[in-house]
Amino acid sequence: METRELLLRAGLEVLTEKGFSATGIEEILGRVGVPKGSFYHYFGSKEVFGLDLIERYGVFFARKLDRHLGNPSLSPLNRLRAFVADATEGMARHEFRRGCLIGNLGQEMGALPESFRARLKETFEDWQVRFAACLGEARKAGELAPEADAERFAAFFWIGWEGAVLRAKLERSAEPLEVFADFFFASLPTG
Numbered sequence: 001m002e003t004r005e006l007l008l009r010a011g012l013e014v015l016t017e018k019g020f021s022a023t024g025i026e027e028i029l030g031r032v033g034v035p036k037g038s039f040y041h042y043f044g045s046k047e048v049f050g051l052d053l054i055e056r057y058g059v060f061f062a063r064k065l066d067r068h069l070g071n072p073s074l075s076p077l078n079r080l081r082a083f084v085a086d087a088t089e090g091m092a093r094h095e096f097r098r099g100c101l102i103g104n105l106g107q108e109m110g111a112l113p114e115s116f117r118a119r120l121k122e123t124f125e126d127w128q129v130r131f132a133a134c135l136g137e138a139r140k141a142g143e144l145a146p147e148a149d150a151e152r153f154a155a156f157f158w159i160g161w162e163g164a165v166l167r168a169k170l171e172r173s174a175e176p177l178e179v180f181a182d183f184f185f186a187s188l189p190t191g
Helices: 003-018 025-032 036-043 046-069 076-093 101-107 115-140 150-171 175-187
Strands: none
Touching: 003 025, 003 036, 003 046, 003 101, 025 036, 036 046, 046 076, 046 101, 046 115, 076 115, 076 150, 076 175, 101 115, 101 150, 115 150, 150 175
């Protein structure tokens, strides 16, 4: 596998657990067994590396969302539930040590390069648009009331979900994710 790819994969693993500020380049290099010069050959700086990781994770997660939210065998609200179940299982598989890279970095924003802010915001907005589209389909299918504001509910989901992911990491438990999801789905006005 190409060295750049190895570095990005190792970076995603470490940063979803520890965050950007707490991770040194040496730790990432140690995981893949390459010299420091290789890192700077591919990225130039830790900031450039971080921006590439944000891009990589955003694309990866958007594909995951599309797989769930575009699943024609499920109703729109059940697609959202399937995403929640899959994300919960993913955290459990890693013993709740890993969270969302975008959420982790957002929490660290005060200590991060300012260049991260716009990229993080764009990523959240992209995920929100995808969720809003699925909620709009739920409205058209009669699962949601006609007056349900898909965009606001999508924003509410991501604001609350990221908090639930943080709490799940803290408690090493699925309960915060389950509590949030239960209240999110209960709050949706039905059709």
